[in-house]
Amino acid sequence: MNKIIENFLDIHKKEYSIERLDTETAFEHFTNKCIVNKYSNERFDPSDIMTDPGEKGLDGVAICVNGRVITSNDELESILGEAKSLDVRFVFIQTKTSEHFDGDEIGTFIYGVKAFFAPEALRPQTNEKMDNLISLKDEIYRHSIDMTNAPVLDLYYVCCGKWVEGNGLMSRVNLDIQPLIDTQNFSSVAFFPYDSEKIITTYKELKKKVSRSFTMEKKVTFPPIDGVKQAFLGLVKCKDFVTILTDSDNNMLTNIFEDNVRDFQGYNIVNSEIQDSLRHGEDQARFGLLNNGITIVAKSITPVGDQIEIYDYQIVNGCQTSYVLFDNRDILRDDSFVMVKLIEVTNEDVSDRVIYTTNRQTEVKSEAFVATKHFHKRLQDYYDAVSNPYRLYYERRSKQYDLNDGISKNRVITLTQQIQSYLAMFLNEPHSTHRYYGELLRAYDNRLFLDTDDYEPYFCAAYFSYYVDAQIRNNALDRKYKKFKFHLICAMRTLIAGSAVVFGQARQQQKICKKLWEVMKNDADMKRMLDAAVTCLDSACSECPDIPVSEQHRSKEITVAMISVAERQTKAAKDNAFLKKGDIVHCTVTAIKPYSVDVIIKTDDARNCGSIYISRIAKQYIEDIHDFMSIGQIFQAKIINDNFYEKPWGWELSKIF
Numbered sequence: 001m002n003k004i005i006e007n008f009l010d011i012h013k014k015e016y017s018i019e020r021l022d023t024e025t026a027f028e029h030f031t032n033k034c035i036v037n038k039y040s041n042e043r044f045d046p047s048d049i050m051t052d053p054g055e056k057g058l059d060g061v062a063i064c065v066n067g068r069v070i071t072s073n074d075e076l077e078s079i080l081g082e083a084k085s086l087d088v089r090f091v092f093i094q095t096k097t098s099e100h101f102d103g104d105e106i107g108t109f110i111y112g113v114k115a116f117f118a119p120e121a122l123r124p125q126t127n128e129k130m131d132n133l134i135s136l137k138d139e140i141y142r143h144s145i146d147m148t149n150a151p152v153l154d155l156y157y158v159c160c161g162k163w164v165e166g167n168g169l170m171s172r173v174n175l176d177i178q179p180l181i182d183t184q185n186f187s188s189v190a191f192f193p194y195d196s197e198k199i200i201t202t203y204k205e206l207k208k209k210v211s212r213s214f215t216m217e218k219k220v221t222f223p224p225i226d227g228v229k230q231a232f233l234g235l236v237k238c239k240d241f242v243t244i245l246t247d248s249d250n251n252m253l254t255n256i257f258e259d260n261v262r263d264f265q266g267y268n269i270v271n272s273e274i275q276d277s278l279r280h281g282e283d284q285a286r287f288g289l290l291n292n293g294i295t296i297v298a299k300s301i302t303p304v305g306d307q308i309e310i311y312d313y314q315i316v317n318g319c320q321t322s323y324v325l326f327d328n329r330d331i332l333r334d335d336s337f338v339m340v341k342l343i344e345v346t347n348e349d350v351s352d353r354v355i356y357t358t359n360r361q362t363e364v365k366s367e368a369f370v371a372t373k374h375f376h377k378r379l380q381d382y383y384d385a386v387s388n389p390y391r392l393y394y395e396r397r398s399k400q401y402d403l404n405d406g407i408s409k410n411r412v413i414t415l416t417q418q419i420q421s422y423l424a425m426f427l428n429e430p431h432s433t434h435r436y437y438g439e440l441l442r443a444y445d446n447r448l449f450l451d452t453d454d455y456e457p458y459f460c461a462a463y464f465s466y467y468v469d470a471q472i473r474n475n476a477l478d479r480k481y482k483k484f485k486f487h488l489i490c491a492m493r494t495l496i497a498g499s500a501v502v503f504g505q506a507r508q509q510q511k512i513c514k515k516l517w518e519v520m521k522n523d524a525d526m527k528r529m530l531d532a533a534v535t536c537l538d539s540a541c542s543e544c545p546d547i548p549v550s551e552q553h554r555s556k557e558i559t560v561a562m563i564s565v566a567e568r569q570t571k572a573a574k575d576n577a578f579l580k581k582g583d584i585v586h587c588t589v590t591a592i593k594p595y596s597v598d599v600i601i602k603t604d605d606a607r608n609c610g611s612i613y614i615s616r617i618a619k620q621y622i623e624d625i626h627d628f629m630s631i632g633q634i635f636q637a638k639i640i641n642d643n644f645y646e647k648p649w650g651w652e653l654s655k656i657f
Contacts, residue, residue: 057112
């Protein structure tokens, strides 16, 4: 491993707080992030796609559906509920820190991929995590009718050495992957040898530390605009524009669309018409007139004559046109142009406004714009005002913190996570969090992100979610509770501050959050509350034996039972009426009478007074009670009556001799 990659790995380890991992495991985490990030439009946890120890030949398995890394049938169901079609990609990764490519190890890697897709009877024994992924794969294929094309299969073998073309290994690779091609279960099967140079290039693309140069003909410079350093409008050859879209593997550079409010919609009517215009000779020449154009926001724009260089850029409008141009790049001619608007902003609000207005000119779901609203900007301000060790980062726009190496990515809270956490913790709906975030926004629009809400409960919910994640990540909590994460924070809130649903009432929310902060600031208290929440969840599952294990995290009945258990525990903890017949207690003499003594019991129970008859003070005959008792004397006694209220003096006791 060369010094450059070592430096990148050190940065990555700090970003994800994985310094405890050995070098090989951390490197697997690093490469999984670098490679799969090329296909994911949303933030994902690299640990989710890492295989468990002992998995033969595979270090990473990512199932990407419509630009999202999914790990469960719930997530697939969420996509199916929103999308008209499925775009599926299976990504397999094997990572080695060695300096050379080994044919036998590559063969083992491809064997692991074959085993993943093999019939159950032929498949070697796997662990639970791999079994779940295989089950998800099977479920995806059951929805093959919803696929635009058969899934893509990409295999990445990563090594810190140098790949030499003509080394003979590709012949073996092609022979080994041919059975996968022959199944016709995939639209394409590709093997990518990733050497040290590819690792460095991919990491730089991940960090958007890339620039592209192209010619912009007949460009117009915008006059000075507040919040904009410079802006240009002009024509770019379609061929040149495709270079802006292409990564080092000649694939689509997907992370330049993170600020675009919607992903590629497939070849619907509009996109099919764009494609037809490219395939029609005369219309391709008119493309600059027929198409609405592209809007690009860049961190830096450097014009030199007609040549333009852009650095760290995002295509905020024109995703559909970009994908169609990329797909049809082989037929683009020199006489076809696309209109491009380039903007270098100095103010984030201007960027938000550009994204909103340019995308509102076409039909886009309203939830895509929710994070640009005033409430979310102020919520981000609240997050930014919280100091360590409680610091979190609210990511209003996808992957907006990826460029900042100093930020722990485990502490980044996405819009989806924010919705899920608040929904579970303050609206008592953890069983609904598997649903698509847009569906949740619509279903709870009168209870989420209200102008009369305080920002604090949103942060507290996110912090508790982060805390549970950290416990799982550090192996302090069994991974089986990961799918119950939102149930656990719901139970913790009930245990700490009750279960009353409060929204739109800032003052009431602040009172609840004050109690939450008291626990958040004490690690021991947080751990005790989490342990109690786990017990409440386990008890709820036991009380609902008819609910299948696979459905427990989606069951409202489980949620109701869990909250009920938590409330019972809280009531019992607060109940100070706990003394009963048979209890041994400490007493203090407060009065001495001829035939009895009055006592006060040392207890938190309000029923703390009683009396001891002379015959129960000592075993022998007592002539004068003062010989055995004195004011203020402390001793142990046993409660012998059933009801404190049946006698005017309270408890009847017998001194322990």
